[in-house]
Amino acid sequence: MRTRQWLEAIAFISPALILIGSLVVFPAIQTLMLSFFNEEGQFVGLRNFAQVLLSRDILDLNRFPRHIPPWGAIPHNAVWILLHLPLVVMLGMILAVLLRDVKGASFIKSAIFLGMVTPMIVGGVVVRYLFDENAGVVNAFLRLVGLEQLAKSWTAYPDTALLALILGSVWLWTGFSMTLYSAGLATIPKELYEAAEVDGANALQRFLYITIPSLRPVTLTVVAMTILWELKIFDIVYTATLGGPGGSSTVLALQMYFLAFRALKPHLAAVIATFLTALTLIIGVWFVRSARRGE
């Protein structure tokens, strides 16, 4: 009986495990190893890390934070999270609440969700198009409201390229948070609101003391998934700016690609990959543990 259990388990699970093991786990371990060795195969400890993480493309302390970008990939990813995360969480929640009982809401929701379905590579094209000096609708709008001095190709200037990408990524990703919040709202019992209304709570109070606390587990999910997405951001940067101009909109994932496949320095690229993975694992473990505690 015991052997049969084992054989059955192996038969069901092994095809998946073999593929995951050989094409995900094994390469990941190899990347980790690479980051501690030099090209001659000698163990160099943390020397690769010091060399890469303090390089100008990754963390430029001469420019960050006193000058305009380029600041290096780490500050760029950090700024991305600082701007994108609160915007996406707030917009998603507010939109979900607003659209809960609006006629035609499903159309608006679909329009917002379209960004989630669109390939990110197309998202990059759209961002560049939106902010184009002559053909871009954002600049046309800025001219219309008298902000002539801001009308330029945002992706072509170091002071605005990163910001344009971040704003574009808000447009692409808000569908995710809105959809999760909409699903979360549907699970809040109506009686809660009715009871609060009887007690004289106004709409704002109901939102603050019922909606937001009830959506806590959803917020946890949205925050974790959004940070992971922001850390891994690659495609839209690749099509919209390729990290430019002059590295002013580069991010960690893009620098890893450049080091590995353009500069052909796999050991240094492995450092960025390992660093990035450490960050994502922290978020992943934090999320799993908080989600379990909440159950």
Added chain:
Amino acid sequence: MRLRWTRLLVYLIAWIVGLIWIIPFMGILVSSIRPHSEIVHGWWQLSKVHLSFDNFLKAWNHPTAPMGEGLKNSLIVAIPATLLPLLLGALAGYGLLRIRFPGRDMLFFLIVLLLSIPQQMVAVPLFRILLKVGLLDTFPGLILTHTAWGLPWITMFMRNYMSTLPVEVEEAASLDGANRFQVFYKIVLPLTLPALASVSALQFTWVWNDFFMALILLYNPHMLVATQRIPLLRGQYHIDWGILSAASMLITAVPVLVFVILQKYYIKGLVGWTMK
């Protein structure tokens, strides 16, 4: 009376936001069906409007990066890279749920952790492994990569879904003499059809939309998938927004179609995938 005004305000805000969100897509749509001369000063200028499918033809047959070929390649990759992990993930999810063996929970936790790893973490060794076994720059190489990459979340998703199914039916079937595979194939699999629909919709969209894996694993100009061709259509200095828009429409149409057809399962999959 006051209530009516707030209601009107909510409607107004909702529709304005909806409009803001749709404008960038409108830009792509309108630019793709109008000639170049009409959109260089803004696709929203409607003083004279000519509609034509020229941009689509040019994108489809583009000399350096024909989108027609790219879309075909994307299908060749995305269909098997959806079906294969679907089958293997359902098997593994069932095995992890119903068969008790030591280290099962640990294994499951490790699989969950794999979900947060970035693709960059496997890039260089994956390239070397596929080169060594002769699968670099081939469709099977990319298909297997997407399969392996999709398996952790699909396994987890299927296991979670199956855990909501009543185990009594399975037990009755095994008492009647059915073995594990028969129980899985005849009883469990039909019950998981909604989950299979969710997984197919999401996995297909992600593989179709993927850029990074294709970028590092496919090099032959005739084998590039659709996403790889978008950056090639964009000249460094002169950008033909019409052609680029048409290509964007073509490549986005497929996942949008999947979304429209499987909308219910798509949303359920996304919500279930992240909330469990």
